[in-house]
Amino acid sequence: MPADLENDMNDLGARLLAEAPPVTTDEVLRYTAERRSPTTTIDPLITNVPLTDITDITSVRRPRRRSVLVASVAAASVFAVGLGIASRDDREPDEVAIGATPSPTSLASAPLGTLATEVVADLAWPPRVVFDDGFGWMIEELIEDGQSLVETGTAFYRNPELGELVVNYLRSGDEWPVPMDDDSIEVATISMLGRTWWSTAAHRSRWSGQPAPTRTGRR
Amino acid sequence: MKRSQQNAGHDEQLAGFDEFVGRVESRLRVALVATYGAHDGRAATVDALSWAWEHWAQIQWMDNPVGYLFRVGQSATRRYVVRPIPFERYELSADELLGMSTELAEAIKRLPVQQRTVVMLVHAFGWSQRDVAATLEITPSTVKAHLDRALTRLNNDLELRDAR
Numbered sequence: 001m002p003a004d005l006e007n008d009m010n011d012l013g014a015r016l017l018a019e020a021p022p023v024t025t026d027e028v029l030r031y032t033a034e035r036r037s038p039t040t041t042i043d044p045l046i047t048n049v050p051l052t053d054i055t056d057i058t059s060v061r062r063p064r065r066r067s068v069l070v071a072s073v074a075a076a077s078v079f080a081v082g083l084g085i086a087s088r089d090d091r092e093p094d095e096v097a098i099g100a101t102p103s104p105t106s107l108a109s110a111p112l113g114t115l116a117t118e119v120v121a122d123l124a125w126p127p128r129v130v131f132d133d134g135f136g137w138m139i140e141e142l143i144e145d146g147q148s149l150v151e152t153g154t155a156f157y158r159n160p161e162l163g164e165l166v167v168n169y170l171r172s173g174d175e176w177p178v179p180m181d182d183d184s185i186e187v188a189t190i191s192m193l194g195r196t197w198w199s200t201a202a203h204r205s206r207w208s209g210q211p212a213p214t215r216t217g218r219r
Numbered sequence: 220m221k222r223s224q225q226n227a228g229h230d231e232q233l234a235g236f237d238e239f240v241g242r243v244e245s246r247l248r249v250a251l252v253a254t255y256g257a258h259d260g261r262a263a264t265v266d267a268l269s270w271a272w273e274h275w276a277q278i279q280w281m282d283n284p285v286g287y288l289f290r291v292g293q294s295a296t297r298r299y300v301v302r303p304i305p306f307e308r309y310e311l312s313a314d315e316l317l318g319m320s321t322e323l324a325e326a327i328k329r330l331p332v333q334q335r336t337v338v339m340l341v342h343a344f345g346w347s348q349r350d351v352a353a354t355l356e357i358t359p360s361t362v363k364a365h366l367d368r369a370l371t372r373l374n375n376d377l378e379l380r381d382a383r
Contacts, residue, residue, distance in 0.1 A: 002374075005323070005342075005374075005377070008321075009323070009338075009339075010342075010343060012323065012324065012339075012343050013253075013339070013342075013343030013344045013345075016252050016256070016257050017249070017252065017257075019258070020252045020258070020261040020264075022244060022248065023244050023261065023265050023268060025236065025241075027265060028269050028271075029272065031265050031269050032269040032272050032273060
């Protein structure tokens with residue numbers, strides 16, 4: 001490397017470090033404490049969306065945007081498959097929130113919740129797992145490519161408002177506590193995972209007692 | 220009695236973590252700053268060390284905690300990017316790298332992320348190629364390959380500009 005370039009590089013390094021002072025233990029502990037403090041918030045993005053009673057919205061506020069994979073226990077079958085895909089494709093989330101919806105559905109799917117937890121434990125880069133009471137959540141981090149987005153846009157036929165909400169949220173890049181019912185979560189999750197649809201459906205059939213759909217969509 | 224024992228245990232953990240931060244913070248921060256610039260690199264350092272504190276029982280016995288936390292920090296930076304639509308799988312654009320508009324900084328921004336990290340660590344921060352390999356958990360030959368390619372691209376890029 002030419003000497004003048006080497007000097008410029010050294011200068012660059014010095015300037016960078018001047019702008020990035022050392023991180024202290026206190027700062028780390030403060031940041032960790034902030035991350036752990038759940039607060040109930042209402043996202044401005046969703047206040048105009050009459051999807052649900054906004055008093056049901058619970059989120060975990062963090063100082064920065066997070067990549068979070070969230071699902072209600074009722075949607076845990078989808079959740080588990082999604083996590084498997086995420087892990088395999090190196091798209092694992094940093095954090096996983098499992099909402100325990102207090103309903104008969106969640107009781108029935110408790111084994112799936114356990115399965116989801118086991119899948120999380122197998123991730124190469126284990127995310128932080130948050131068990132949160134309250135409303136359902138949905139997958140975010142797995143949407144990585146344009147194809148998935150197209151599928152997301154077209155597959156919200158059962159809930160176009162939700163589809164619009166998703167797109168607006170993704171466009172904004174904000175944190176998103178998502179209010180929706182469990183059924184919507186499954187639709188949304190399946191849509192976003194795209195290619196996991198069939199395995200998800202097959203997985204669900206084990207619990208519903210219904211035969212798994214074929215690849216043409218017929219039972 | 221039990222409470223005082225718990226407090227003592229916590230203090231001990233905290234002291235160990237404090238020592239750990241003192242030992243690894245600089246290398247971790249430099250590596251992440253070399254990759255993501257001053258702002259995001261430092262934020263990723265905080266994130267990674269926070270993760271370390273939350274997983275202290277696991278991290279304190281690792282052979283190469285800096286390498287592991289570097290990957291944790293990389294994951295954390297994904298959260299800092301506002302995603303465009305349509306989604307593209309992309310690396311951080313390094314738009315904030317240095318916040319500088321010098322020709323050199325611009326040329327560095329255009330490098331693929333691994334080449335950028337390696338060339339910055341070696342030539343801007345004076346790391347040995349062996350240290351870079353250990354931290355990034357790649358082989359020394361890969362470091363050398365990234366470095367050679369990065370320098371070639373930098374030289375070409377800067378020469379082209381000079382020729383204009």
